[in-house]
Amino acid sequence: MINDNFFGRRRSTPTRPVPPGQYLEDGFPVLSAGPTPRVDISTWDFSIEIAGEIAGTWSWKSLNSLEQTDMHTDIHCVTKWSKQDTNWRGVAIDTLLADAQISPPDGYVMAYCDGGYTTNVPAKDLMDGKGILAHTYENEPLPAEHGGPVRLFIPHLYLWKSAKWIRRLRFMEKDEPGFWEGYGYHMYGDPWLEQRYTGD
Template sequence: MEGSSTPPGQKYIPKFIIYAEFGIPKIDLESYRLIVEGLVEKRLELTYDELKLMIDTEYVSDFHCVTGWSIKDVRWRGISFSRIIDRAKPLPEARYVYVVSLDGYTTTIDLEDLKNDKAIIVLEINDKPLSVEQGFPARLFVPHLYGWKSAKWLHKIIFIDRYIDGYWEERGYHERGRVWEEERFKDYIGKHKTRKIVGLQNI
């Protein structure tokens, strides 16, 4: 039950396991832009400096990986996703957000999950800027969804009107991915796929 100490099927560990399916991308802050487009009234292109000026949210929340490990009491700081919604003004038919990372990783998130007041674009973890391994310059974090939905190295946020699979969804993972409902696999049946681990990191 949500609100209890540990979500079903999860175990707390002391260090983040760092995954990077396509390797860790090289970051060029001079050319970096976070692009917001698709079914919106206003397309956005935001530099890293502009993102830093938009920071408005900070809180402590656990992180939950779909493979069964969790990290307790992480401090997240960044931009509430509702602020992106307010600026871009999605059209009424927008129902999902398709996310593209700098390394080519993709995932799709139900827009209702991103309207949650804790859905944020993260720039800092535990009072420090994101490390490259953790998704610098910006990553998503949606605490009630499994970690594969919180894409690192955020590049494009595309508002769309119908669901399409992203990288892990194409490989059998759940369309929505809510932690407390144990939405790990489509039809709740599946087997974890091998992931590329590039290291461990203290919080």
């Protein structure tokens, strides 16, 4: 439906296309459903759970001793903003699985975070360099309001899948909804298919 007299402002010229329904944002808006957790890095750890067993646990120090992966990428938030050419560093999920000598299971993964947030993602979307545990943004420690000290980062999906304040990944055979998915947000969340809400 055409809106008469609407032409849009198209503020920035994208260096490459943005997904449907998105606009370019120069800043870095903060979105979260609750307060920013107060995370003590000295006791922080991250674990991977498979079939009810903890298959690997990493401290802040051991995470940083692993091979580090850089990502240069665009990010897309379901609240309609996108940001191009962002730079992240962290540890690939592939690297963690290799470190724990785990062969990656099929199926799905639930991410658990400080503050109680959860989100689900197919396991294959974390593999082959597609998912990292990010701790650095634009060469600085990831700010707490953006998910620091460590957030899951899966930029090919809407940003709510890149769970802030990540503490655990649980592999599961069947898909289950996480926090926003239970409120009607899409189970997968591909920005290029505009999978914002259930049924999209």
